[in-house]
Amino acid sequence: EDKVVQSPLSLVVHEGDTVTLNCSYEVTNFRSLLWYKQEKKAPTFLFMLTSSGIEKKSGRLSSILDKKELFSILNITATQTGDSAIYLCAVVLLTGNQFYFGTGTSLTVIP
């Protein structure tokens, strides 16, 4: 059975801390892995990863994929209260019409 597992389930940090969120997957016919941020309702897109070892960066956020070990990490440096959200990773299969989300990591950043 295809599955996506995220850890930790929740995390509380202080402003300025650096956090690492993990996403591991076991799927057949992997195509890509995506990271989303969900603050209230609609998830918003952060990164798409398809190749191993190539880091994607956007400001204080970065992410990398390891297709051999079947996992990805999302790093957030110098965290701010506005980073408080649920972070979701999702895997797209080769067919392109199946999409599996993990359970998410709830991040709370305290001032």
Add this chain to the structure above:
Amino acid sequence: ETGVTQSPTHLIKTRGQQVTLRCSSQSGHNTVSWYQQALGQGPQFIFQYYREEENGRGNFPPRFSGLQFPNYSSELNVNALELDDSALYLCASSPLAGELETQYFGPGTRLLVL
């Protein structure tokens, strides 16, 4: 904010009833996917519609059904509601079928089944 809209924003139903949720896709997008997100869980893929045909389905029973209209808007219908159907229902549109990476999510409809 994306151009994907959903209605209603909130809904309360009782067990056994039927519900219809609506989604208008972003302009130029011909593919709509629906997701169910229970409290504390990640979204689960229900199905995808492309040019008015179902184009992929997750592990949901037949009482979850959908439609897509010629203008690419979509409906999710759930019959014989159960308490466990209480969730946030998200729709997402993408410009092409088979390219879920480019999908944009709507704000969701929160359904409560009593």
